[in-house]
Amino acid sequence: MSPSSKHALVVGASSGIGLAMAKQMAPLVTKLTLCSRSCPPELISSVKEHNPNVEVVHERLDMSSLHDVRQFTTKHANTKFDWILLTAGMLFFKERKQTDEGLDDKLATMYYARFMLVHDLLSTLNRPGVRVLCVLAAGQANIAPNLEDLALKNSYSMNGVAHATVLYLDLMMQAMSEHAPNATFMHIEPGFVNTNLNENTWWYIRLPMKLASFLLAESPDKNARGLMQAFTKEEYTSGWKLLNKRAEEVPKTKFHTDELKEIVWKHTLQIIDDVLKQ
Numbered sequence: 001m002s003p004s005s006k007h008a009l010v011v012g013a014s015s016g017i018g019l020a021m022a023k024q025m026a027p028l029v030t031k032l033t034l035c036s037r038s039c040p041p042e043l044i045s046s047v048k049e050h051n052p053n054v055e056v057v058h059e060r061l062d063m064s065s066l067h068d069v070r071q072f073t074t075k076h077a078n079t080k081f082d083w084i085l086l087t088a089g090m091l092f093f094k095e096r097k098q099t100d101e102g103l104d105d106k107l108a109t110m111y112y113a114r115f116m117l118v119h120d121l122l123s124t125l126n127r128p129g130v131r132v133l134c135v136l137a138a139g140q141a142n143i144a145p146n147l148e149d150l151a152l153k154n155s156y157s158m159n160g161v162a163h164a165t166v167l168y169l170d171l172m173m174q175a176m177s178e179h180a181p182n183a184t185f186m187h188i189e190p191g192f193v194n195t196n197l198n199e200n201t202w203w204y205i206r207l208p209m210k211l212a213s214f215l216l217a218e219s220p221d222k223n224a225r226g227l228m229q230a231f232t233k234e235e236y237t238s239g240w241k242l243l244n245k246r247a248e249e250v251p252k253t254k255f256h257t258d259e260l261k262e263i264v265w266k267h268t269l270q271i272i273d274d275v276l277k278q
Helices: 016-028 043-048 066-075 105-120 158-179 196-200 203-216 220-227 258-276
Strands: 007-011 031-036 055-060 083-086 131-135 184-188 239-243
Touching (some): 007 016, 043 055, 083 105, 131 158
Parallel strands (some): 007 031, 007 083, 031 055, 184 239
16 A cells, blocks of 8 residues: 555654554555654664655654643644554553652643643644544543542542543543544554553562463554554544544443533643643
């Protein structure tokens, strides 16, 4: 298949699902911008193996820092990305760790930074053919959020932050589609994938997870072939979608309401504004 003149942005591209998806995208686009905190020496060459003619660039981006995200989006205020994939993340099996900006590092990386990147670029995304895909756990939240503490500063738990992050991303997809109706915004649940996220957790979790990953998990390359359908299915040309690992639609949860969508939207913009004033 010959590549179309698309520019794809992959955030979290240095390993795991992000790298595997970049390789899947390479034959289908003319340019790939890969973002991560570090650039492994073989990153660009490994992607270009799948299409020697694709232009591949790497830009450092730390998604745990909203100031970092704002620098990136300011630089790319006029860049027209056609596909955006947001995969940068970490395991939820960790105690609350506060970033230098005062946010939980998991919420910051997997929700606030993703929201901010997309929101900052909205004016360039409202075009036919644009697709934005967040990877986490679409439609899986089954705990009501704490409306008095949406940032979980005073009511943190590992279970709570997991369900809050997932639900906020679901709501984000719907809200973004209302502000850019010509584009498609999707949240996907990749299933059990053998990535390196386990390396940064406690040994008594890390060792069983390694064994389970070896026995049960999909490789990132195999998983990416299913996820890639979110970008290629002809019927996903606009609106918002919650998807499983085969890029099939799943229902929203009972907590996903228009009222909560507006509450979380306003909360998120306020958090971003407060952080950037620091």
